Amino acid sequence: MTLNYDDVVTRYDPVIGLETHVELGTASKMFCGCSTEFGAPANTHTCPVCLGLPGALPVANASAIEYTIRIGLALNCSIASWCRFARKNYFYPDMPKNFQTSQYDEPLCVEGYLDVDVQGNTYRVGIERVHLEEDTGKNTHVGGATGRIHGAEYSLVDYNRAGIPLVEIVTKPVEGTGELAPEVAKAYVTELRDILRTLGVSDVRMEQGSLRCDVNTSLSLAGSGVWGTRTETKNVNSLRSVERAVRSEMLRQAEILDAGGRIKQETRHFQETTGTTRSGRSKEEATDYRYFPEPDLVPLAPAPEWVAEIRGSLPELPAARRTRLQAELGLSTEDLQQMVNAGVVEAVASTVEAGAAAGEARNWWMGYLAQLANARDIEAPALPITPVQVARLIALVSDGTLSTALARQAVDGVLETGADVDEVIATRGLAMVSDTSALTDAADAAIAANPDVAEKVRGGKVAAVGALVGAVMKATRGQADAAAVRTILLERLSVSE
């Protein structure tokens, strides 16, 4: 890319839209009793209904309907008082029925919004619809170099995933974000993920495909108000990729428009390795899915009382929780925003709940743990250490059992071994040496080994004692309290300050 991003956003206004697919965390599939367990041996979770065998009849999963209504309510949507499922007809081996049961012109939830905060501004992302459908089977392409469909000799299909309840959440076009479009897109998916997790409707694991995102991007000439042709980018499988996909698509489109070209309406594929998009299927010929109302499933008509009951049972949502935690933990808005960006709000709150001071909890999750997480390209809460363990470390530092350096070593030990904090401290001998006689022996040894330094200190150069403190600390592998060591050394040298 030869174009400069800052330059692009002065000449073009981006318009973005997001379609997010969420696999619901029900125990059974959408229209049959097959298990939804992830990672089961291929084709062990299928039955006549999800295989589309003749005569099999689907029956909708009540929990999937309830979860979808929960999502709709959390996204400030209206819940339809009456709606139907529809058949989306297409030939593709990922669905043995040759159609996908979905919703078309009558989605279960419509007209909502989600507010997201980016760099101190709040952006309201309109929600067009939330509808319920079923997931498709998983294709593995065999032959060809990259496992891609292109160049493959044949494909293998596992129908375990076919029929798992899938919710599609579609935003309205989002305008007015300017240069922050990539960040707003990422913040939206992040907030949505946190809401879905809080609602307990999905495990929202992007890496396992239970949360998947398609990103629509178009550019309009700055100030013109006329939207450009949009592209749809698929295969965006991490929060960071959402941001990268929007940015790279903005740059690509700007380059074409600058050269007087026109944008082709098409599906593009995000490539993790390059951070750019690659052309996929052209959408110039609109796909004709011949939707029609599903005759085997009767209409849904959620009773207002049921919807009210679900509304009453919604948990505290992330935005409200953040506001409350900010007050309770005494955080500045900036601190909170940093914690949100790092994904550590819940971890800090849990650490405080486990007895740690808010400032200490924040420092650990935003400091050493964040560093370790960055090195592994994950968010800190994904590290194999719990808030309770972090709270225990903080307590051990504050009561003098550990120095901060030793506590960090203890963290390393927990991450490496999976053992508990106290176990790591015991097996690695990390506790501070507070035994005065042991420290005195170490001090005497340091004095004997460094007679020149000792003489200087005796002669009045008290600052020179630092070298001796260093020697003792080294001898005790950093497990002594440096201030206590200094006091003992000065005593042994009969020097007073």
Place this chain on the structure above:
Amino acid sequence: MSDDRPTLTRHEVAHLANLARLAVTEAELDLFAGQLDVILGAVARIGDVAAADIPPTSHAVPLTNVLRPDEVRPSLPRDEVLAAAPSVEDYRFRVPRILGEEE
């Protein structure tokens, strides 16, 4: 009513045949366009008898909310499932390569 009933063109029949992955000859297009037109016309006559107080409906039974509890039930034995596949490899359905689509 029958004067403004929908008609099906030869072009539309060709389009539908393509969507349904049916190979239809030029002669068949003429034949089917005429036949389908007659069938559509017959069905459209229902509109002649439908009074204003009869709303359109997609389902024959006046039921809503037929739901099942979220409970796992046994799936089919895998051997039985794969026995129906024309070709199997690695416990998966083996299908010919997919053309004209990029996943």
